[in-house]
Amino acid sequence: METRDIIKTAFIKSLPILCSYIFLGMAYGILMEEAGLHWYYSLLISLVVYTGAFQFVLTTLLSGGASLITIAITAFFMNSRQFFYSLSFVKDFNKMGRAKPYMIHSLTDETYAVNNSLDLPDEERRKVMLPLAIMCQFYWCIGAVLGGLVGQLIPFSTEGIDFCMTALFTVIFVDQWEKAKSHVPAIVGLVVSLVCFFFNIFLYIIIRLWYYNNKLFDNKKCTL
16 A cells, blocks of 8 residues: 555545544633633643543643642543553554554544554554544644634633533444444443442542531530
């Protein structure tokens, strides 16, 4: 496969991500601008961090003055899923030479899904994966910059705009559900997610009750 064909294939495969990343990146840039962080901050974070969902959370953490430890722990837990699904590309990345560090850095949920869908011989598939990753990050950065500029020029309410990430993951889930032969992993993922969700609610209630009881006890102790 010639270089022209490789780039053409990568571009065609990246079109679904282009359509989503431009708008998601714009949503991210708008939220950053709303938090007082201009477009160049959005661009810098998109180049260095580039984690999609966590960048939305990072906006809240930065605007709220969170500590570096809090940001690091949150990033670790939010992106820990990549430790597992990136294992399927260990052999491919090891054979990509100098591009390996960038391939690790640029692996996202969307690029992972597209890379898995590449129906090409191993060598050609690896050649397509690099320009595909570069294009996807480029789309995200362009969207983030556009969002920052739009947020400066056209002020409007950003309430609910962060829901776009939830919508994207829902679309990806439905697409994978329709293509998969077995739905067991998806069902297990849903059940585990629900269990964790309700466990967090229960844990939050316990912590709040404990805090309230301790505060009430301290107030009575001071009164005595």
